[in-house]
Amino acid sequence: MNNRVKRITFIGVISAVAVILSYIEMLLPPIYSAVPGIKVGLPNIVIIVLLYKYGAGSAAAASFIRLIIMALLFNPSTFIYSLAGAALSLTVMALLKKTDKFSTVGVSVAGGVMHNLGQILVAMLLLETAEIGYYMFILAISGTLAGVFIGIAGAFLTERLKKY
Amino acid sequence: MSKRRNDIILTAVLLLAAVAGLLLFKTLSRQGDFAxxxxxxxxxxxxxxxxDTEFVIETDGGVNTLVIADGKAYIKEANCPDGICVDHTPISRIGETITCLPHGVVVTVKSEKASDTGLDMVA
Structure with a gap:
């Protein structure tokens, strides 16, 4: 098949799966309600697959499509936070992947923590409140642990999808 | 193999830094005086x-009902889409914060002295 068509199709399918994973995650009860923002980050599993298969540009495209669709379907008011988190997370993941010093697990751990950091930074900026920065300590712990899980899952999936 | 080692170092450093920061915050923060x-x-x-009191915070986005009881502050009710602020546990220590992103509302605990945040957040 034409490579370009294949890539575009792949981005489309991954975007759709990412939206579904976001939705599933939305339905799950909060893990630790004292601190908002703790989540596993399920969509990142497929974003990582895309990052490894077709590179940062394709991963960014799917990530952006997911954010837009989630904002339109459910909650546009937090779009800017999600966007900041996703952008910072993807940038750092792409850079770490480029160094070739980490496996998917390391890449996704950094991605998880950076996603939280991006959101907190925008929240501090928009709400002009530095105090919420203390959330970052807890989010860094949860983001790291979630990143380990997502990295392992992402590596499995990347391996399985290699032949397609 | 060395990739796995790097993964583990990265994960461990992040976890240690976060736990250390959290412990530091918990030990340095004291009970606040104001919400x-x-x-x-x-x-x-x-x-x-x-x-003890109850106060309805009105914004362009909607309303959040703030309750002060037993020396702690929490959000009892809100008409925001996610309800994260309502799920939040009550706060009483300096610097602890409840946030409602959809409404742009932040409730934070401070002490008598306006400049005293309990912990220098920049450090």
């Missing part, structure tokens, strides 16, 4: 934590 309500970064109200 301060900020809307889009601007202080609109403050309530002493030792007086």
């Amino acid at each position: 301060v309500v900020l809307i889009n970064g601007e202080e609109t109200a403050r309530f002493p934590l030792d007086t």
